[in-house]
Amino acid sequence: MSTADEGLVLVINSGSSSIKYQLLNPESSVVAASGMVERIGEDDGGIEHHADGASTVRRGPIADHTAGLRLIFDMFSSTGRDLRRDGVHAVGHRVVHGGEVFYRPTLIDDAVVRAISELSSLAPLHNPANVAGIESARALLPGVPQVAVFDTAFFHDLPAAARTYAIDAEIAAAHGVRKYGFHGTSHEYVSGQAAVLLGRPPAELNQIVFHLGNGASASALRGGRPIDTSMGLTPLEGLVMGTRSGDLDPGIVPHLVRTAHMDVDQVDVLLNRDSGLKGLSGVNDFRELQRLIDSGDQAARLAYEVYIHRLRRYLGAYLVQLGTVDAIIFTAGVGENSPRVRADALADLSRFGIEVDPAANAANSRVARRISTPDAPVAVLVVPTNEELAIARAARRVAETC
Numbered sequence: 572m573s574t575a576d577e578g579l580v581l582v583i584n585s586g587s588s589s590i591k592y593q594l595l596n597p598e599s600s601v602v603a604a605s606g607m608v609e610r611i612g613e614d615d616g617g618i619e620h621h622a623d624g625a626s627t628v629r630r631g632p633i634a635d636h637t638a639g640l641r642l643i644f645d646m647f648s649s650t651g652r653d654l655r656r657d658g659v660h661a662v663g664h665r666v667v668h669g670g671e672v673f674y675r676p677t678l679i680d681d682a683v684v685r686a687i688s689e690l691s692s693l694a695p696l697h698n699p700a701n702v703a704g705i706e707s708a709r710a711l712l713p714g715v716p717q718v719a720v721f722d723t724a725f726f727h728d729l730p731a732a733a734r735t736y737a738i739d740a741e742i743a744a745a746h747g748v749r750k751y752g753f754h755g756t757s758h759e760y761v762s763g764q765a766a767v768l769l770g771r772p773p774a775e776l777n778q779i780v781f782h783l784g785n786g787a788s789a790s791a792l793r794g795g796r797p798i799d800t801s802m803g804l805t806p807l808e809g810l811v812m813g814t815r816s817g818d819l820d821p822g823i824v825p826h827l828v829r830t831a832h833m834d835v836d837q838v839d840v841l842l843n844r845d846s847g848l849k850g851l852s853g854v855n856d857f858r859e860l861q862r863l864i865d866s867g868d869q870a871a872r873l874a875y876e877v878y879i880h881r882l883r884r885y886l887g888a889y890l891v892q893l894g895t896v897d898a899i900i901f902t903a904g905v906g907e908n909s910p911r912v913r914a915d916a917l918a919d920l921s922r923f924g925i926e927v928d929p930a931a932n933a934a935n936s937r938v939a940r941r942i943s944t945p946d947a948p949v950a951v952l953v954v955p956t957n958e959e960l961a962i963a964r965a966a967r968r969v970a971e972t973c
């Protein structure tokens with residue numbers, strides 16, 4: 572049977588120096604193959620490909636995204652699945668910034684590629700890489716529907732009060748300055764899964780979602796729709812992240828320009844790559860941070876405390892904005908795997924109906940589950956995210972309308 576007959580969708584998540592991919596069945600969620608091309612443009616590039624229970628690694632320089640995608644296709648054919656010959660049903664591309672233009676999964680044509688490219692001023696690190704991935708995939712798989720799924724789309728209709736920054740309205744309008752929000756595919760997916768777990772329609776639920784990975788974001792959802800989210804014009808705003816500062820006094824930027832004589836690119840690098848947990852403790856990986864804390868490292872302890880303090884600030888804000896909350900959901904690398912973060916983020920809140928069951932919280936599991944005490948009014952849930960599956964499903968839906 573060919574890949575197209577199996578209804579498989581290729582999902583491509585093209586970053587500035589990497590391409591993550593999965594070939595999967597959107598109906599059964601079964602992953603036929605997955606992998607990652609790393610360090611594009613550097614001397615020590617490589618690909619790791621997983622298919623049929625086996626992993627293949629190849630090292631060597633990869634010039635650009637086109638070469639990276641070609642390598643992926645070669646990997647598929649050398650492990651027994653020729654994507655060009657067998658065909659795929661559709662290709663789903665994760666695109667970071669959809670601006671005001673894109674608010675639903677969109678079939679890609681030349682005009683869409685141009686528009687994504689034009690949005691690069693809002694996401695200079697991400698959108699050009701997304702465009703490179705899209706163009707390469709279109710060239711390698713002509714005739715296969717290609718669909719863009721936007722990280723910002725879920726938050727497009729945020730209420731005006733939540734999406735508006737209190738700056739000069741004309742300047743904001745002229746330069747697209749508003750809160751867009753990111754990780755939307757994940758927030759939408761896990762809140763939907765949470766509704767399934769609770770056996771209630773999303774329309775009846777008030778939910779708070781914490782997506783805690785390397786990047787981290789929070790959202791408040793009423794009836795399945797977001798009313799607020801922590802990330803903003805860019806993915807820099809909000810929670811403390813692996814290498815990003817999250818919220819800070821905007822006055823810090825001109826202060827550093829004037830007194831530390833940093834230029835705009837240096838401040839950009841400082842806040843995006845050298846801040847957050849890394850800036851405070853020297854490490855951005857949460858497991859390493861925990862090891863440092865356990866060995867008595869004071870800087871790591873402070874980084875952790877700042878991280879939890881910020882989480883609780885958003886939790887408090889969203890509890891008040893929603894009024895009543897049915898579920899608090901943790902997802903992504905840290906959210907799914909750190910009982911310590913979940914316990915500390917929600918400590919001493921029983922008067923708000925929030926009570927984590929220590930045994931349920933500590934249990935090691937890969938499936939969506941409840942970790943609050945059985946009688947607590949607010950369900951605290953751990954729901955593994957699956958952005959690839961959500962993108963594959965969206966891509967198939969759009970492809971079927973072609």
Ligand code: ADP
Nearest residue numbers: 783784785786855856857858903904905908909
């Ligand atoms: P992203 O997709 O944003 O790169 P992930 O969702 O994969 O990030 O999350 C990565 C983070 O999850 C890292 O900081 C990593 O240390 C953390 N993480 C993964 N496993 C665990 C664990 N068992 N305990 C604590 N943190 C973990």
